[in-house]
Every structure is written in C-alpha cells, then in structure tokens.
Amino acid sequence: MTRKLRVGMVGGGGPGNFFGAPHRRAILMDNSAELTAGALRSDPAGAIASAKELFFTRGYGDWASMIAEEAKLPEDQRIDYVTIVTPNHAHFGPADAAARAGMGVLCEKPLTLTLDEALALRKTVKQHDTPFVVAYTYTAFPMVMMARELVHDGTLGEIRKCEAWYPQGWLASKIEAQGQQQASWRVDPARSGASGCGGDIGTHAYEFIKFVAGLRAVRVQARTKTFVEGRALDDDFTVLAELSNGAIGTIAASQVTIGAQNDNGFRIIGTKGTLEWSITDHNTLKHFEAGQPVRLFRLGAEYGYLPETVKPYVRVPSGHPEGFHEALANLHRCLEWTIRARRGETVPRACPLPGIDDGVEGMAFIAAAVESGREDGRWVAVKPLD
Amino acid sequence: MTRKLRVGMVGGGGPGNFFGAPHRRAILMDNSAELTAGALRSDPAGAIASAKELFFTRGYGDWASMIAEEAKLPEDQRIDYVTIVTPNHAHFGPADAAARAGMGVLCEKPLTLTLDEALALRKTVKQHDTPFVVAYTYTAFPMVMMARELVHDGTLGEIRKCEAWYPQGWLASKIEAQGQQQASWRVDPARSGASGCGGDIGTHAYEFIKFVAGLRAVRVQARTKTFVEGRALDDDFTVLAELSNGAIGTIAASQVTIGAQNDNGFRIIGTKGTLEWSITDHNTLKHFEAGQPVRLFRLGAEYGYLPETVKPYVRVPSGHPEGFHEALANLHRCLEWTIRARRGETVPRACPLPGIDDGVEGMAFIAAAVESGREDGRWVAVKPLD
C-alpha cells in the first residue's frame, strides 16, 4: 500500500447527525484512507466550519463545488472516492456528479429518492465504469458473507424459502413531532421517498435475500401501514414475494415494534439444509441439516472453515467481538480494494459487496411494494434490470 | 377432591402412534383422573388388546360402542369425559356422540376434517352445554397464559400487530413414502383435511393470536405451497391477516424448514409495549416497553407477579423446567375443573383454555386460507361465528 486513499464526504456533519461519524470511523479504521474533502452540511458556512472542526484537509460549501474543485486537482492530490451520507433525496446529485468526474462512490441506501433516479444513476455508473458500493451495511458482517458463500457452494441444495426481517421500535410514537432529526427526514416523502419503513429498512432485509441467496423478487404482495397518526409514510412493511427461482420470500420490516432495536436477520431454507443469522448474535452463523447436530460457525480469523474470500474482512482473532463499525469499514474496504486493483495494486480476492445493480433492484422492489400496498395487496411485478 | 375423574380415550394405541402416550401421561399427571375406558385402535381386536395392555379399566372395540356402553353405566361408574386423539377425520364422530351422551370432550386439533363438521359439532356442544376443550396445547404453557392476562389488562395498550410462527422441518423430504405413520395421515386429504401444514400447525400459530391477543382474522391472503413432489397437501403455509381491530396478523407455518423442531411462538405488538414468547425458551416471557429495560418474567409458582389465574397451572417452584407434558396436562386440568365445578366441587379460578368456539374459528381460518392459496393469494373473508 503506497499511499492512503483520499476520501470526500457529502453530508454527515452537524449536530444530531447520525451516520457521518460512523462512516468517518469506518474510513479511518484500517489506517489506509484519510478524510480529505468534506461538504458536510447543507448550509455552506456550516459545511466549511464542520469540515475544519472534523479535521478534513479541505472543506467545501456544497457537494457540487467539492466535486468540481477536486476534479481539477492533480491526480496525486484529488479525492479517490466520495462517501454520500445525506438523506435519500440528496443521493442522486453527488453520486451522479462523482461518477461523471471519474471518482468512486460509496452511497448510503436506499440508492435514490425514486426508481427513475436510480435507473439514471445506473446508466452513468455503467458509462463511467465507476467503482460503486451501496451501503447495505449488514451484508458486510462476515458471517453474512459466509452464509452467501455456503449457499453458492450448494450447501443448502435448492432454495425453497427465504425469510428476512428487520423490526425496529423507535418510531412507535410520533417522535418526529419533537424534532428528532433522524426521524424527521425519514417520515418526509420529499426527503425519504415513496416508502418510510420499506425504504429505510425493508430494503436492507430484501438485500439479504439477494446477497445471500442470490435470488430476486419477481412479484410482490405488500401490506404497508402507517400506525402513528399524522405520519405521511408507512411505518410498517410486510411483503410476500415470489422469488426468481419460484421460492417463497417474506420480508418483514417495522418501525413500531417496541423493544426491537435493529434486529435484522434472515433464514434461508433449502432442500438440504437451512442457514440462519441474526444481528443479535452476529458473530455466529447457524447451519441446520436434517438429522445432524446443529453447527455454529463463529467469527474468528483463525478458523479454517472461514471462506478465503471472507477472511480479508475479519480483523481480530475469535472472541474479540466485532460489530457495526467493522461492517461499515468493510464496505469502504471493498470499494478501496476495487480502486486499488484498478491502479495495479495487489489486493485480496474478497467477497464482492452490493453495488449499483443491487441499489437499483432495491429501488424497484420498494416501488413495487408501495404500489401493491396502495392497492390492497394485489400482486405487482418487480421491474427487472435490463 | 372426592374421587378421580374417569376418562375414556379414543385412538392413541398401537405402535407408531404418537399422541396417545402423552395424553395418558397428562391424564395421570396430577393423580386426579384415571384411564377408565379405551377404544384405542381402529381394528376392534387390536383396540381391546391395546386397552388391556395399557391398563385401561375397560376396553372397547370402537368408540361408538364405548360411548354407548359407558352411557348405560350408573353415574358412579361411567366415564366423565372422552379424550380424542385420532387423525382429524375421526374427530367429529366420537366428539359428537360423547357430547350427546352428556360427557365432556377433550379433542385434538384441528377440530374436525371440514368446517361444516365443525359447525355441526358446535351446534351439538351448545345444545348439550358440553364441557369442551380443544387441544391447542401451546396455549397451555403458563407463560402464554400470562401473556394473555397482560394483554387483557391493557399492558400493551392497543394492539397493532400480531406475529405467530410455527416452523418445523420433519417433512422436508418425502418420509411418508417410507411409511412413517405420523407423516402418512397428515399428508392425506381424506384423513387430514383441506390443508396439511396449515391444519396441523398453522392453526396452532393462529390460536396464539386469538388466545393471547383476543383478536380474530377478518380476511386473509395466503401462500400455500407443496414443496415435496407428489405430496397432496401443502407443506408450507404463509398467511397475512387483517385482524378484527384492524391490526396486522402474520401466521407463518412450515414443515420444510430443516432444523426447526416445533419452534412455535408469537410476538404481540401494542402501542405501549411488546410481548414475545417462543417454545424454545418457554418458561420465559419477554416484555418490552419503550426506553425501559427488557423484563423477563419467568415461570415459578413462588413469583408474586404470576397472575392468580395462571398459578393453578404451575406445578413446581422456579427453575424446575416444566414442558410439553405439563401443558397437555393443563388442558385436561381445565376440562376436569369445569366438570368438577358443575358438580359443586370447589376448584381454582383459572385461566380458561380454548373451547369449541376456538376450534370452529380455527377451521374457518384454515378454510379461508386454503381458498386464498388456491386463488393466488387474493383476499378471502374468514367466516365469523354467528
């Protein structure tokens, strides 16, 4: 590794912000990248002050000037990729611009505000062959990657059923009315998109099915519901899907399940066995086969059973619990290695993490579910990638 | 308690039978009832031999003669109630006859082969005011009853969502082809009814919603699926329900989830909190409130927090794990106390367990789900009790 990568960040500054700090930790975690450029808030003065306060090398008043200015810098100074941690309505702009400027992109999910935006962005990304990662953070837990590898190796046989879930409880009452910043934009269609619960977390659950089982939804029946009075978007999201191989998929997300934290997970059921994972015990992967003892795979770089493509994402020996920040750092790691490989550096052969296509498919899924929900649960086809 | 109750049993004998022995254990558990009359197998000679071998006081060749003969005996000799542990197609006959003969009935679930039978049976039972318990065994775990009492006390506020599940894996391959007796009748429409997975275990899951939350399904969308080739009935059963108060209900049952044993459970979500229970940790009930520590209620007769109506169903101090047989014995206990109370004996004020109405509602739910499943998941209304 000859030099650290230079990272730009859009959003993620200011009080009450949540995701900026975790992404900064993720960028810094492996001592292989630095906080170079920041357009961290929507007001220009605040953005510049924030960048200074957070020790970014260069601060900008908005993302447009950041990308434009950086693009003009000599190659040995300008940023290598942009991390986008704004609300959903502000993903498309910087992502599209960064791609056009030849920079890599790590974008928060859901990919964009609308499916149309997503399709447009995909076109740009394909044209520019942009290194692109979508922050489906939970796919970046090593035992989720291991599940994927086991499915791909045929360990489960043919997949019959995929269950994915993501219950939360934090929006069970109307906290947006009290000015909670994280809640405010998530329940606002103009900033969040067509679905509240589905877009914010249902899409994470759906990604488990795509990432681990390698299947996609062909059509869906959805029950979207707003339990908290006066809220404009759904806060509960229950979907039945027919998957691409005919398997059953269920995607259950909720923001009103009091007591649930971020309890996402999945169960993939095949003709030869079942795999189960939950973030509540995220360093363990359960494997069931008929008539056999249950097997628990556990995180730990020293375990011979960990797939070679997963090991590069594990940082410490077994028993030292890794968690959310490491998963986030794995997203950055994946993008970083893609960028370094293009420059001829040697990087590990590592499990690929979700990219632009996954982002678009997530948007298509949400769009179909919203439509089905609006029409009392009739089957709606999910638009495939062309 | 002046004397033991006298119990008759229909079915439950012969090699390969499963449920006869647990019910006999349940009847004998509290030393308050005895195995008096048995018509334990479908062939008369075998039935009589079986009764003798199992130490029943009197053996009969078939249930019709058992009920007829017992009814002729003087009141101080004849059986007080009949336990029916036959396959589903053989529930209606003995249940109806026993009710007409003035005996109590404890009947396995689902109540009958068809909804029509169920409605007819209900008519008889109402006419004769028959003490009647349906073996929704999992409602008879004390912490499930406690959940019910907490919901009824308003602990959860208004109910928003009820999730119930019952995955199993034992039918993931075609074991009925190898003559496994329990499998054989369960996959046979003539003996099992219109639904395999739904009737056998989906109905258990649905009962959690009715019993604990006090809600019923108004209409359902169902995905019923037969994964194992050549099987005549569904082995997977996924239902979305609109509940009587508008709440969302999900009922997920499966017989192909390799690794799942009998992992039923539920989560009831209200405006003020959530209750969660699973048979995998059945002596614990979890209670969540916003911003509060999670509370775990644990089984134990000595705990002051156990509702008074539940305590009579608890047999040992905390830490001595009770399980399936005790739950089954609680069903018999409930019926026994009903019968004793009618005779003027003093019995505890105890949580009522599922009766004839619950049995009928279970059948109506299955009927609606089967219809919806057949019609690609369109909404189908669930016939209410009149």
Added chain:
Amino acid sequence: MTRKLRVGMVGGGGPGNFFGAPHRRAILMDNSAELTAGALRSDPAGAIASAKELFFTRGYGDWASMIAEEAKLPEDQRIDYVTIVTPNHAHFGPADAAARAGMGVLCEKPLTLTLDEALALRKTVKQHDTPFVVAYTYTAFPMVMMARELVHDGTLGEIRKCEAWYPQGWLASKIEAQGQQQASWRVDPARSGASGCGGDIGTHAYEFIKFVAGLRAVRVQARTKTFVEGRALDDDFTVLAELSNGAIGTIAASQVTIGAQNDNGFRIIGTKGTLEWSITDHNTLKHFEAGQPVRLFRLGAEYGYLPETVKPYVRVPSGHPEGFHEALANLHRCLEWTIRARRGETVPRACPLPGIDDGVEGMAFIAAAVESGREDGRWVAVKPLD
C-alpha cells in the same frame, strides 16, 4: 409388561411439601406403576388421611409399619419398591428397612444424614443386593446421559478439568424465620446434616463430575460460608477438588445468588474437546472441538446421534420440551427396569443411573468439604469406597 409395579412412598404428604407430588407424577408418568402404599407424614393420623386423599391403595401411620405389613403380604400384592422423600435425617431408617425386607429403594439425596449412616446403609444394600437409585435427578436429563456416553467413548480425550455449578437464590434472606417449610428443615443440622448448601445442592453438582466424567474427588479445599445471620448451616459452598486422574474439579454451589433459580450445569474439558450443559437449556448439549464449528446435540427420539442407551429415556419427538418431571420419571424408570429385569422381563439396555455407591461418595465428599471449610480451606482427603 404384565403388570404395573407397586410403589410405596415415605414422606411427601401434607401441605407445604414439595417433593411428594413430583415423585407421584414421576411414578405415574409411564402408566407402568401405581401408588400402592403410603406413609406420607410424620404424624400417624395425618399420614393415613393423606394416603387416602391422594388415592394410595393402602395408607400407613408410619414407614416402619408400612414396610413390615407390606412384607407380610403375598408377593402378588406387596410393594415392589419404596420411594423415600423425607428430609435427610429420615432417609436411613426406611431405606435400611426396605432393603432388609427385600424391596427396591429410590431415595432422595443426599443419601443420609451422616457418612456413617451412608456406609451402614451401603453394607445392607450390598448384602441384600437391593435395587437402589439415589435421586440425583439432574443426571437423568437425557442430554446429561448423552454427555456421559460421549466421555466414555473417548470423544473428549483425556479429561483435564471438570467444572460443575449449582447456584440458587431462594435462601438469600432468612425465609426460614417466616416458617417456609422447605427452608426450615434444610437449614437445621438435625434434619439436614453437616452442610446446608453443600448437602442440598453441592452434592448434585459433584455428581455431574462423577456421573459424566467418571471421576471422583481425591482431596478438596472448601470455602463454606453462612451469609444469612443466625443460620446454622452454610448457604454458600465453593470447592476446589483434585480428581482421581489428577484433573482439576471445581464445584460451586450457592443459595444466596439472587436471580439464580436451579441453574445447575457442568463443563467437562478434555485434551480433544469440551462438553457443556446447563439446565437453563437442558434439551441441548454443546460440543466443542478445536478449530471446528460448535455442535449442538438436541433432544429428540428421532435423532440418529442419540446413543442407544439414552433413547429409552426419551419420551417425545424433538421440539416437545421435556423437563424436570421426565427426569424424575427416568430415575423411577431405571429402578423399575432393574426390578423387572430380575424377574425375567425384557427391558431396554439403558444408561445406569446413580446408585448406592454414588450416594455414599456424595456423603464422603460433603464430609471432607465440611471439614476443610471448618479448617480455613486446608486440603482434606475424601474417603474412598472400599
């Protein structure tokens, strides 16, 4: 099985009694034995009334007359074995008399009040070749038996360390002062013996080491402590043992660990792997090998991996939780099969459960620990069996 066994019971009647009812359930559980004779309370009139009320065939005023009278009955009427569920000081008398009368004995633990009594009883039992089971109930959970079989098969290699524990919290305050019956006799040296916590539950923990690992304590260092003021016996019991093969043993029992219910368990550590079991998840046995996935063995008669000698103790298919009563019933089952085998009946080849030698070794262990505790933890040799 040509007839039910006839069982006599000593103790176990009267209000506030705990262990009588569970043993009656255990005796009746498999429909293979009946409650024939009872001397259930210490006052003769109460004893006879209690036997009647509990539907025993014959009631007696005291155990001496019960054993004497039963012994005079013809062989086809008299009791086959005696179950002793009195406080510790009242074990020796009926056990010794029953053995001399040619009856089998199932005796609660610890075996007797003193080691001398235990040695004397052993002599009688050996002379009369008495079928004898000591109620180390936790050894009778099937997955504990399975652990034993795995150790005996060499699965763990050479044993290095055995950890056994049994914390409870119910005596954390002076409930005996409020007349709690179970507490009262357990803290009274005249009825309980030289150790309170050690005798009541430390001995259960020690038995795990003997039963599962097949090792015994050669010498011990003990910390016995009385935390509750004014209590005459220890309510906390911490022992370090040198085991017969040089392995380390730790036995930790407590009655003041608030929150612990009956949370006994063990971990057996060998050169090739580790086995772990806890009653809090008693239907699961954990097996660890270096560098391998953890394996969870689960209860279920249908599992091919369950040892043949353990299967006869399993009553239901996987997922139907068994518990305390079934374990207790396994103790009776073991004794029953021993008795039936002697009569020429065919019985399963089943894992042997603790007998008279185990009872004596438990008493020797307690005696050594009490002496060490009194002498500030110096090493004290544990008297071996001759």
Added chain:
Amino acid sequence: MTRKLRVGMVGGGGPGNFFGAPHRRAILMDNSAELTAGALRSDPAGAIASAKELFFTRGYGDWASMIAEEAKLPEDQRIDYVTIVTPNHAHFGPADAAARAGMGVLCEKPLTLTLDEALALRKTVKQHDTPFVVAYTYTAFPMVMMARELVHDGTLGEIRKCEAWYPQGWLASKIEAQGQQQASWRVDPARSGASGCGGDIGTHAYEFIKFVAGLRAVRVQARTKTFVEGRALDDDFTVLAELSNGAIGTIAASQVTIGAQNDNGFRIIGTKGTLEWSITDHNTLKHFEAGQPVRLFRLGAEYGYLPETVKPYVRVPSGHPEGFHEALANLHRCLEWTIRARRGETVPRACPLPGIDDGVEGMAFIAAAVESGREDGRWVAVKPLD
C-alpha cells in the same frame, strides 16, 4: 477540540503482531488523535520501515530514542502520550521513560514483568503525576461500566460474592512449538512473567472484581496448572480469594478450555440483587432482584437508564453492535480526556478507567497466586498498596 492529540506507539509492528493494529484503530476511531511517532519493532531498521509503512509521521529505531527525541521537540509538535503494546517484559522501560518525560501512558496489561517493576513504575508515575491508563480492555465495555455504577449506587446492597471468569482454548495444544508468535512469548517466563494464564487473562478477570465491585483480594488460594507438556508457565489458573469486605471471590481463567474464545465475564452478588455480564452478550447487562422480573439493560445512547458517566463512551444508537475496538478506543478516550482536561479543555464527566494503582494491584494479585500455586494452594496474602 482544537487539535488532535499526537500519539506515540511502542511495539505493535511486524507480521504476526496482534495488538498493534487494534490500538491503531482505537486511536484513530474518534478522529481526535493521530499516529505521530512509532518505535514499532525490536530491530531498529524494521521499526523505522514499519512506521513508514503504517503512515506514522515519524519513525524511530527504538523506544528510548523515540521518547528522548520527542521530548526535545517543541510542545506543539511532540507526542502527548505513548501507547505500549510490547510483550510484558518490555512494558516497564518505555512506561517509566515516558512518565519521566512528562508524557501520558497507555500500557498493555499486565502492568510489568514483576511486582517490583510495577511498584517502581508506580513511584515514577505518582512523582510525575502522569496520566496513566492500563489496558484492562474489558472494563471499557459500556455495560461493564454501568454495572460498576449500579454497584456504587448501592443497587446490590452489600456484596457477598464476586465471580469472575476468563476461559480460552487456544493454548490447549502446544502451538508455541509451531512458532505461533502470540503463543511463543506468552509461555516464556522471561517475556511473560511469573504466570502465563494468570498474567495474561486471570488478571483481566480479577480486574472485574476490582473495577465493578470496588473490592480487592486480601488473600488467595490458587491452583495453577500446566496441562501442556513441556510448557514453562501455567495454562490454567483457578483462584479463591477473600475480598476486602470479607466477600468470597472466585477467579477462574484457563487457556485449555477448548471451545471457549475470550469468554470473560462476571457475576456480582449482593444482599439486594445480582448483576451479571458476559462478553458473549456484551451489549446486555442482567440485573436480578428477589421476586422480580429479570431486567436486561441494553446498550444504546438513547436509553435514559444509561448512567451519565457511561454515555460518553457509547458511540451509536441501540442495536448497532459495538465491540472490542470500541472498548479499546474507550481506554484511549479516557486517557485523552484526562490529558485534555489538564490543558483546560472541556471534556465529559466520564467513568474513570483503570490506572496505575490497578496495574500494581493486578501484579500483586498474580504474585500471591503464583506463590500459593507453588505451595499447593495455601493461603497467601496479597500485598496491598501503601
């Protein structure tokens, strides 16, 4: 925060090294400190190369020159504190020198090679009033800190018993013979000290008692054992302690418990309740009170029940699992805030983490345990701080 702190690191470079990378992640995690100076390996050329490769601002050939040279730099350039991640024999030198040079110190545990070294270091640290943190990393998990605060608030009443444990399995066979670097120095008395297992992990377990319960060992009985043939130090370490208030302490550590990862934890038992924590579920703290539901406190910055002094150590909302790196970062955070506070910066009022006294007490505990172990477990007094 006007500027980042400047950190020096001693050790932690080179292939096979474990602890360097985690500490670098911890230093960088909060974007408040930078890797300024490094003396990362024992060979000078390698050390300088390593510092360059790892993007340290300045590399040095050895710690002595690093501290000497840095001390000469102007205050606005030189390092603020030194992180020492060498094997135990190489703690004293750089720690002592850094303290004398007026720098802060974060030192790995155990504090030094010998108790004498520890006492000498303490003298220096006291003289220079050095900001000092010892890396008892597990005390820096927020729920461990919360346990401490609850104990200090009197929630448990008077403490009766403290149990602490730390089993591992990685040294169950002689991996040091295969050149495993982490194993090699840990089993070498010249680099590790008088105890292998006790010094490496027993001291972590003991610190739970000191940190959470605020008690220390007055005297100990120890069983130290070397199971793997040809190993020079103990690989199993079992200690009974009499604590400063008369309570019982047990400290059980092992390196041969196959299957255990780093499964440390504790249970603190008082007259009013019990607290229990284990790293295997480290974001949860269990609280038991007699007759009450169990309470589970869970990590999450938004929970009102989290003590004010603990909140500054929590980085993300509930449900985003934090782990080992965050705990390590909390150690650095504690030291950083101490240093910043001395400079007049405003810092949070935060739970203090282990310092020089705790390091010395850990060494005194090990010394006493080693002596007791050598003398067959006789009681040995633990030298108190003066």
